[in-house]
Amino acid sequence: MAGRARARAALLAAALAWAGPLAAQQPSPQEADTALANSQQRLLEIRRERERLQNEMERLRSRVHSLSSVVQNIQQQVRTTGRIVSELDLQIVAMGSQIQRKTADLIIAQDALAEKRAILQHRLIEISKRGPLYAGQVLLAAESFGDLLSRYKYLYLVSRQDRQLVADVRALRDSAAHGRDVLLNLQNMLSNRRDERAQENQRYRQLERQSEQSLQAVQRQAEQTRQHLSDLQRAEARINAFIAGLEARRRADASRGVAAAPARIRTADLGQLDWPVDGDIIYRFGRQQLPNNTMIRWNGIGIAVAGGTPVHAIADGTVRLAQPLGTYGPSVVIDHGGGFYSVYGFLSRISVRRDQQVTKGQVIGFSGGENSDQGPHVHFEIRGEGGQALDPIAWLRRRQ
Numbered sequence: 438m439a440g441r442a443r444a445r446a447a448l449l450a451a452a453l454a455w456a457g458p459l460a461a462q463q464p465s466p467q468e469a470d471t472a473l474a475n476s477q478q479r480l481l482e483i484r485r486e487r488e489r490l491q492n493e494m495e496r497l498r499s500r501v502h503s504l505s506s507v508v509q510n511i512q513q514q515v516r517t518t519g520r521i522v523s524e525l526d527l528q529i530v531a532m533g534s535q536i537q538r539k540t541a542d543l544i545i546a547q548d549a550l551a552e553k554r555a556i557l558q559h560r561l562i563e564i565s566k567r568g569p570l571y572a573g574q575v576l577l578a579a580e581s582f583g584d585l586l587s588r589y590k591y592l593y594l595v596s597r598q599d600r601q602l603v604a605d606v607r608a609l610r611d612s613a614a615h616g617r618d619v620l621l622n623l624q625n626m627l628s629n630r631r632d633e634r635a636q637e638n639q640r641y642r643q644l645e646r647q648s649e650q651s652l653q654a655v656q657r658q659a660e661q662t663r664q665h666l667s668d669l670q671r672a673e674a675r676i677n678a679f680i681a682g683l684e685a686r687r688r689a690d691a692s693r694g695v696a697a698a699p700a701r702i703r704t705a706d707l708g709q710l711d712w713p714v715d716g717d718i719i720y721r722f723g724r725q726q727l728p729n730n731t732m733i734r735w736n737g738i739g740i741a742v743a744g745g746t747p748v749h750a751i752a753d754g755t756v757r758l759a760q761p762l763g764t765y766g767p768s769v770v771i772d773h774g775g776g777f778y779s780v781y782g783f784l785s786r787i788s789v790r791r792d793q794q795v796t797k798g799q800v801i802g803f804s805g806g807e808n809s810d811q812g813p814h815v816h817f818e819i820r821g822e823g824g825q826a827l828d829p830i831a832w833l834r835r836r837q
Contacts, residue, residue: 466535466538469531469534469535470535472527472531473527473528473531473532473535476524476527476528476531477528479524480521480524480525480528483517483520483521483524484521486517487514487517487518487521490510490513490514490517491514493510494507494510494511494514507651508648508651508652511644511647511648511651512648514644515641515644515645515648518637518640518641518644519641521637522634522637522638522641525630525633525634525637526634528630529627529630529631529634532623532626532627532630533627535623536620536623536624536627539616539619539620539623540620542616543613543616543617543620546609546612546613546616547613549609550606550609550610550612550613553602553605553606553609554606556602557602557603557606560599560602564599572592575588575591575592576588576589576592665764665810666733668763668764669733669764671763671764672762672763672764672765672782673736675762675763676736676762676765676768676770676780676818677824679757679758679770680770680778680820680824681824683757683772683778684776684822684823684824687776697774697775698755698772698774699774699775700773700774700775700776700777701752701753701754701773701774701775701777701797702751702752702773702774702775702777702819702832703775706752706832707831707832708831708832708833708834708835709832709834710751710752710832710833710834711749711751711797711798711833711834712740712751712833712834712836713740713748713749713750713751713779713781713815713817714740714742714746714747714748714749714804714815715742716740716741716742716746716814716815717740717741718738718739718740718741718830719739719740719741719811719812719814720735720738720739720811721735721738721830722735722736722737722738722826722828722829722830723735723828736818736826737780737782737816737817737818737819737826737829738816738817738818738829738830739811739814739815739816739817740814740815740817741811741812741813741814742804742813742814742815743804743813744785744803744804744805744806744807744813745785745803745804745805746803746804746815747800747803747804748769748781748784748800748801748802748803748804748815749798749799749800749801750771750779750795750796750797750798750799750801751779751797751819751833752771752773752777752779752797753773753794753795753796753797754771754772754773754774754779754794754795755771755772755792755793755794755795756769756770756771756772756789756790756791756792756793756794756795756801757770757771757772757778757791757792758770758791759787759789759790759791759793760787760791762782765782765783765816766782766783766784766785766805766806767783767784767785767786767787767802767805768780768781768782768783768784769781769784769787769789769801769802771795771801775822776821776822776823777819777820777821777822778819778820778824779817779818779819779820780816780817780818780819780820781801781802781815781816781817782815782816782817782818783804783805783806783809783814783815783816784802784803784804784805784815785802785803785804785805785806785807786802786803786805787801787802788800788801788802788803789801789802817829819832
């Protein structure tokens with residue numbers, strides 16, 4: 438028993454020695470508990486913020502988005518996860534301090550319980566030795582009424598002290614049991630916080646790697662976009678130069694009095710021309726912002742349609758170009774007279790030849806564009822006098 442007491446004293450001294458310097462620099466237990474509760478509330482709010490960011494990421498993945506938006510979301514998640522790790526660190530330190538305090542309190546309670554139990558055991562031995570008639574013997578030995586009252590009072594006080602001793606033993610036993618439960622719960626919470634911290638650290642490293650990879654992807658995409666825009670500009674320049682050449686020859690012929698072919702498209706055809714293919718518009722005439730915040734100017738429209746769909750001439754005319762044209766791939770340019778031209782790009786196959794006369798609705802090729810950024814579609818333009826790009830939507834028949 439003495440060896441066990443010495444061991445307990447050594448453990449208590451160690452706990453107090455650890456907690457002593459800590460107490461000098463740490464807040465009081467009540468302040469520490471409040472700080473831990475506040476940290477848990479902050480941790481809950483930070484987790485909600487990260488959940489919102491994760492939901493936003495899912496929405497980004499489910500629709501067309503820019504990689505820069507993804508990178509920004511990931512970087513926000515990195516910062517949020519770092520805040521979670523910081524809060525978990527605070528909680529781990531606070532719980533470690535609580536465990537030390539509770540351990541010291543439990544040792545003190547167990548020592549007090551052992552002391553009270555020893556006293557109670559000694560009293561039970563004394564009571565057992567005196568026998569069940571001891572109280573009656575004490576009272577019967579009284580020599581006077583006053584002595585009887587004194588003896589009765591003495592027995593009453595002794596019994597009340599014994600009952601209080603039993604109550605103290607029970608209270609200390611319950612307190613020690615509660616302390617053990619609290620200590621076990623704190624140890625479990627501390628273990629869980631450490632596991633969470635390890636998981637969050639792993640998540641933090643994964644997000645950092647993902648952020649780095651996404652940044653590299655943004656750089657690659659930016660370079661690809663610049664290259665794509667450069668290719669489009671070169672293709673547009675070729676179309677512009679080609680149509681400008683046709684216009685120059687047309688004007689030269691007109692100045693020499695050469696009879697020109699009748700115009701097959703007139704301003705009266707605004708909103709009346711048939712569509713070259715039937716499909717949804719995926720990009721419109723004019724300036725458009727791409728997902729990566731770069732700008733592009735389309736001289737026509739993109740019509741989404743399954744690959745291999747027949748493409749029809751919008752009016753009678755003469756084929757002036759029927760060949761691959763840079764990034765637009767196989768393309769056809771039809772001269773409708775009067776300075777009007779129609780352009781059909783991203784074809785998979787051309788079914789007409791240069792200088793061939795075509796009629797309205799005739800199949801001039803088949804749609805392609807499967808390998809383009811926009812997917813399978815047809816690029817369609819209408820050019821007016823001087824090669825000016827016109828909005829095709831204004832000329833095509835309004836669809837129901």
